[in-house]
Amino acid sequence: xxIALIGAFGHQGYVVNGVREMPDCEITAxxxxxxxxxxSKLIPGIKGIKGTEPRVYEDWREMLDKxxxxxxxxxxxxxNHQKISVECLKRGIxxxxxxxxxxxxxxxxxxxxxxxxxxxxxxxxxxxxxxxNFRAAHDAVKAGLIGRPxxxxxxxxxxxxxxxxxxxxxxxxxxxxxxxVAVHALDWTYWVMGGFKSIYAAHSRIGNMGYGDxxxxxxxxxxxxxxxxxxxxxxxxxxxxxxxxxxxxRIAGEKGVIEVYDKRAFIVTHDAELRxxxxxxxxxxxKAFIKSIKGEGDCLLNAEDTFEVTRxxxxxxxxxxxxxxxxx
Amino acid sequence: xxIALIGAFGHQGYVVNGVREMPDCEITAxxxxxxxxxxSKLIPGIKGIKGTEPRVYEDWREMLDKxxxxxxxxxxxxxNHQKISVECLKRGIxxxxxxxxxxxxxxxxxxxxxxxxxxxxxxxxxxxxxxxNFRAAHDAVKAGLIGRPxxxxxxxxxxxxxxxxxxxxxxxxxxxxxxxVAVHALDWTYWVMGGFKSIYAAHSRIGNMGYGDxxxxxxxxxxxxxxxxxxxxxxxxxxxxxxxxxxxxRIAGEKGVIEVYDKRAFIVTHDAELRxxxxxxxxxxxKAFIKSIKGEGDCLLNAEDTFEVTRxxxxxxxxxxxxxxxxx
Numbered sequence: 253x254x255i256a257l258i259g260a261f262g263h264q265g266y267v268v269n270g271v272r273e274m275p276d277c278e279i280t281a282x283x284x285x286x287x288x289x290x291x292s293k294l295i296p297g298i299k300g301i302k303g304t305e306p307r308v309y310e311d312w313r314e315m316l317d318k319x320x321x322x323x324x325x326x327x328x329x330x331x332n333h334q335k336i337s338v339e340c341l342k343r344g345i346x347x348x349x350x351x352x353x354x355x356x357x358x359x360x361x362x363x364x365x366x367x368x369x370x371x372x373x374x375x376x377x378x379x380x381x382x383x384x385n386f387r388a389a390h391d392a393v394k395a396g397l398i399g400r401p402x403x404x405x406x407x408x409x410x411x412x413x414x415x416x417x418x419x420x421x422x423x424x425x426x427x428x429x430x431x432x433v434a435v436h437a438l439d440w441t442y443w444v445m446g447g448f449k450s451i452y453a454a455h456s457r458i459g460n461m462g463y464g465d466x467x468x469x470x471x472x473x474x475x476x477x478x479x480x481x482x483x484x485x486x487x488x489x490x491x492x493x494x495x496x497x498x499x500x501x502r503i504a505g506e507k508g509v510i511e512v513y514d515k516r517a518f519i520v521t522h523d524a525e526l527r528x529x530x531x532x533x534x535x536x537x538x539k540a541f542i543k544s545i546k547g548e549g550d551c552l553l554n555a556e557d558t559f560e561v562t563r564x565x566x567x568x569x570x571x572x573x574x575x576x577x578x579x580x
Numbered sequence: 581x582x583i584a585l586i587g588a589f590g591h592q593g594y595v596v597n598g599v600r601e602m603p604d605c606e607i608t609a610x611x612x613x614x615x616x617x618x619x620s621k622l623i624p625g626i627k628g629i630k631g632t633e634p635r636v637y638e639d640w641r642e643m644l645d646k647x648x649x650x651x652x653x654x655x656x657x658x659x660n661h662q663k664i665s666v667e668c669l670k671r672g673i674x675x676x677x678x679x680x681x682x683x684x685x686x687x688x689x690x691x692x693x694x695x696x697x698x699x700x701x702x703x704x705x706x707x708x709x710x711x712x713n714f715r716a717a718h719d720a721v722k723a724g725l726i727g728r729p730x731x732x733x734x735x736x737x738x739x740x741x742x743x744x745x746x747x748x749x750x751x752x753x754x755x756x757x758x759x760x761v762a763v764h765a766l767d768w769t770y771w772v773m774g775g776f777k778s779i780y781a782a783h784s785r786i787g788n789m790g791y792g793d794x795x796x797x798x799x800x801x802x803x804x805x806x807x808x809x810x811x812x813x814x815x816x817x818x819x820x821x822x823x824x825x826x827x828x829x830r831i832a833g834e835k836g837v838i839e840v841y842d843k844r845a846f847i848v849t850h851d852a853e854l855r856x857x858x859x860x861x862x863x864x865x866x867k868a869f870i871k872s873i874k875g876e877g878d879c880l881l882n883a884e885d886t887f888e889v890t891r892x893x894x895x896x897x898x899x900x901x902x903x904x905x906x907x908x
Contacts, residue, residue, distance in 0.1 A: 402786045403797040405735070405813040409832070450903055452780035452801055454809035458730045459834035469731040469832060471811040473780055473801035475903070481782035483799040483811045485733040489832035491848040504737075504797060504817040506787035520819040575778055575803070577905040 253277050253542075256321035258312045258336055259285030259328025260294050261417060262350035263377050267325030268297050270538025277542065278304050281319045283312035285328020285336065312336060316343055323542060326350060327377070329417070330432070331425045334359040341370040348541055350377045352431035353562050355424070360566065364559050373545050376558035378439040380499070382540070384531035386440050387552070388517040389501065389510050392529055393444050397519060398505030404445055404482035406437040409498035412461055412468070412488035421464030428569050429455060429467035434486035435565040437501070438472070439553075441484065442561050444503060447477040448580050451564065453572040459489065472568045581605050581870075584649035586640045586664055587613030587656025588622050589745060590678035591705050595653030596625050598866025605870065606632050609647045611640035613656020613664065640664060644671055651870060654678060655705070657745070658760070659753045662687040669698040676869055678705045680759035681890050683752070688894065692887050701873050704886035706767040708827070710868070712859035714768050715880070716845040717831060717838045720857055721772050725847060726833030732773055732810035734765040737826035740789055740796070740816035749792030756897050757783060757795035762814035763893040765829070766800070767881075769812065770889050772831060775805040776908050779892065781900035787817065800896045 255277050257264050271277045279298045282291050291308065298306050309315035316324070316339065323346035326336050334354045340347045341363075353376045354360035367374050380386050393401050410433055419425035426432065430453060442448070455470030457463075469487035476482070490498050496514045503510045508521025510529070517529040537553075544551035564580070571578045583605050585592050599605045607626045610619050619636065626634050637643035644652070644667065651674035654664050662682045668675045669691075681704045682688035695702050708714050721729050738761055747753035754760065758781060770776070783798030785791075797815035804810070818826050824842045831838045836849030838857070845857040865881075872879035892908070899906045 400786060402784060403799070403813060403815050403817060405799065405811075407733070407830075450782065452905055454778065454801060454803045456730060456803075456808050458728060458807050469809070471731070471733065471801045471809050473782060473799045473811060475782045475784075479786050480784050481797070481799050483733075483801060483813055485731060485811055485830075487731050487832050489731065489834075489837065491836045492850045493853045494837070494848045495854070502735075502813075504815050506817075508819045509817065509822070520822045522820045525821045526823070575905070575907075577780055577903070579903075 253322040254280045254319060255323050256281040256283065256315060256319055257294060257325045258283045259289065259326065260291040261329060262327040263379065264294060264325050264327045266377060266379055267348060267538045270536040270542065272301050273536050273539050274542065278302065279306050281307045281309060281315050281321065283309035283315040285312065285332045289328065313339060316340065316345060321345055323348065329419050329425055330427050331355055334363050337374065338363060338366045341366045341372050341374060344370060344372045346373045346545055348375050348377060348538055351435050352427045352565060353558055355427050357566055360559065360562055367555055374555040374558065375541055375551065375553055376562065378436060378553055378558065378561060379537045380436050380440055381443060381552040382535055382537040384534045385512045385515055385517040388529040388531050389503065389512045390444050392510055392519060393503055398503065398510055398521060399507035401445060401503050401505040402480040403504040404441055404501065406441060406484045406501040407498060408433050408437045408484065408486040409490045410488050411490040411492055414461060416463065420466045423465040426466060429486065429488065430470060430569045430572060431565045433488065434470065434472060434484055434568065435561060437484040437486060438564050439561045440501060441482055442564065445476045445480065445482065448564055449475045449477050450577060450579055451567050451571055452577045453568040455572040470572060581650040582608045582647060583651050584609040584611065584643060584647055585622060585653045586611045587617065587654065588619040589657060590655040591707065592622060592653050592655045594705060594707055595676060595866045598864040598870065600629050601864050601867050602870065606630065607634050609635045609637060609643050609649065611637035611643040613640065613660045617656065641667060644668060644673060649673055651676065657747050657753055658755050659683055662691050665702065666691060666694045669694045669700050669702060672698060672700050674701045674873055676703050676705060676866060679763050680755045680893060681886055683755050685894055688887065688890055695883055702883040702886065703869055703879065703881055704890065706764060706881055706886065706889060707865045708764050708768055709771060709880040710863055710865040712862045713840045713843055713845040716857040716859050717829065717840045718772050720838050720847060721831055726831065726838055726849060727835035729773060729831050729833040730808040731832040732769055732829065734769060734812045734829040735826060736761050736765045736812065736814040737818045738816050739818040739820055742789060744791065748794045751793040754794060757814065757816065758798060758897045758900060759893045761816065762798065762800060762812055762896065763889060765812040765814060766892050767889045768829060769810055770892065773804045773808065773810065776892055777803045777805050778905060778907055779895050779899055780905045781896040783900040798900055
């Protein structure tokens with residue numbers, strides 16, 4: 253099956269690594285997301301797979317129409333995510349798209365509408381569901397190990413540097429730190445706890461290394477439709493010398509607490525002392541996505557999840573921009 | 581100097597342990613906070629200090645008038661905190677009072693007014709400023725080790741059990757979990773970051789072991805007057821087998837991150853890898869309070885701090901009760 257890539261920002265690695273594991277897949281083409289984008293850094297990785305030499309296109313529409321790929325990894329400058337995804341879906345081409353999949357509610361509505369009319373599948377790159385520690389925490393909650401979960405708080409912390417793309421400086425191109433960083437934590441929270449009832453968020457640009465609109469940090473607090481509440485703190489303030497994975501979550505329930513910390517997951521309950529949760533071998537997100545399309549298994553994330561988590565992120569961004577509480 | 585205790589709930593241990601370290605102080609009297617309260621559990625600890633046998637009073641007003649103590653530790657059922665503190669201050673007796681020092685804004689306003697007219701000093705039992713790890717984190721921020729602090733998030737987690745006093749079931753007697761548990765985190769946040777601009781909070785009673793009004797858990801998100809933002813997650817859901825101290829905070833700044841975790845404090849910056857902050861020997865909060873009254877040193881907390889942190893907790897409680905955002 254022919255797989256193509258559009259754009260070289262973000263996490264095309266998920267797609268490339270997935271193709272590596274699938275004997276019947278090949279990356280046959282790479283297109284720039286917009287004029288002047290350099291996609292050359294992707295080529296060596298692709299050539300490493302079965303010696304494939306992908307065709308490089310300066311026009312992604314031309315690539316779609318000529319190559320007719322089975323599926324596309326979409327990861328150009330973030331403001332182009334929705335437009336390209338829509339064109340793929342209209343052509344019946346399956347899409348795995350970098351987040352945020354829409355820059356505003358209008359884009360999200362159009363994307364949902366086009367998806368509804370398309371036979372193609374769509375999913376956002378909320379890949380942390382496939383990270384072994386978060387998956388173990390999720391599965392332990394669903395297995396009832398801490399009883400009813402009540403309180404869930406998370407941290408998503410990235411390091412910043414002056415090497416980040418220049419478009420991070422503009423909200424209209426980058427989308428904001430809530431939609432790029434905190435959205436991962438919104439996704440895993442939604443996965444574990446279900447829908448949100450109220451959202452309040454705050455963010456600031458202090459310490460953003462001169463990156464204009466780009467928020468350095470923020471917080472989101474929320475209540476869940478099924479009861480209970482949670483919060484997220486997110487930032488680009490991770491120290492450059494910090495060797496600990498700073499993506500964390502803690503889920504406190506009626507019978508105990510589960511924590512994800514530094515690539516591991518732990519549980520402590522009223523009945524049993526602290527122990528580490530066993531992690532399953534990590535699976536490829538893209539491979540699971542393709543297999544689910546072929547009816548050979550389930551993917552941990554689908555289009556509806558992607559749309560809802562994107563909506564939550566856009567609501568949180570709006571709450572933070574306006575300093576208002578939003579009932580969802 | 582004569583020190584007295586009123587009530588045996590909460591943290592009278594701060595007072596008893598402080599007196600132990602002061603040769604010129606003695607606990608001469610103990611009074612019940614209200615009819616039928618059992619204060620006998622305090623007596624063995626007090627008798628251990630210089631063999632003092634305190635007089636026990638069934639009426640705390642009578643005790644105040646007869647004993648005329650220099651200072652009083654006030655820790656009865658929580659709804660009696662303000663009333664007793666007001667009476668002490670009116671008599672010119674210094675007070676260290678368990679939190680919350682007021683159950684609502686009216687009580688807080690009266691307490692502030694009475695304090696303003698009194699020559700006596702007043703402080704709430706926000707003792708975590710004297711816990712060596714939180715103090716080290718505070719001092720490191722103030723020394724500029726992480727540059728400007730921007731994002732501060734905290735956790736306060738207590739274990740619950742059916743042994744908790746029955747009055748926790750009633751909001752009018754207990755005050756709510758924000759005012760009893762989260763208020764510590766509000767205090768150390770205010771200490772490090774200064775005043776708050778916006779507050780949103782949520783709490784719930786799920787999993788509260790049948791304790792009526794008592795909230796099992798919640799979150800508070802806020803922005804700071806000086807810029808930046810933070811959040812707190814708090815709960816009574818600590819697993820009974822958990823041996824790790826679950827009071828934590830993380831302060832992310834322009835130059836690095838400081839964390840308090842399990843009785844220790846750590847720093848990691850863009851310039852230097854993770855290292856542990858040195859902890860000073862722990863000082864007695866009550867002793868520092870008495871010394872500050874005598875002009876022999878500063879106390880890390882004063883009446884104004886206590887009033888402001890109480891106000892923030894009451895605003896947060898109101899936000900959570902009504903699901904509204906509050907501009908302070």
